Amino acid sequence: MIGGAANALFFLFHLWLGWYFHRLPGLPPFVRSVIEMLNGATALFMLFLAIASLAYATEVLATRLGLLMLVTACALFGLRALAEIFVAPTFSTPIFVTCLVTSALYFAALPAFREAASVSAPVGRLKGT
Numbered sequence: 001m002i003g004g005a006a007n008a009l010f011f012l013f014h015l016w017l018g019w020y021f022h023r024l025p026g027l028p029p030f031v032r033s034v035i036e037m038l039n040g041a042t043a044l045f046m047l048f049l050a051i052a053s054l055a056y057a058t059e060v061l062a063t064r065l066g067l068l069m070l071v072t073a074c075a076l077f078g079l080r081a082l083a084e085i086f087v088a089p090t091f092s093t094p095i096f097v098t099c100l101v102t103s104a105l106y107f108a109a110l111p112a113f114r115e116a117a118s119v120s121a122p123v124g125r126l127k128g129t
Contacts, residue, residue, distance in 0.1 A: 004053025014043035077103035
């Protein structure tokens with residue numbers, strides 16, 4: 001649930017960031033288009049993570065697709081934290097800490113997945129899987 005709330009905030013942030021990029025003066029059209037497309041895709045992925053985590057937590061914790069989502073979210077934010085160290089031109093402590101904490105939240109949900117999967121119906125027997 002906390003990861004879902006964080007991703008809802010990230011979604012809103014990326015909507016604002018898209019508006020900011022669109023109005024940023026001096027960017028070459030090619031660079032602007034790439035930045036806006038990548039930001040738009042990131043915003044949609046954040047929205048997916050938020051909805052899945054908040055509205056479908058039981059399914060996330062009881063299906064292999066949910067496990068894939070947890071691992072992907074954990075990796076996404078973990079890699080973004082590492083990128084802040086090794087790729088970003090200047091290190092940002094708030095971005096690093098936010099990404100590291102969000103990655104840890106999704107990582108912490110992995111034992112809950114195992115527990116829920118062991119007491120739920122087999123994956124193929126859950127409705128909609």
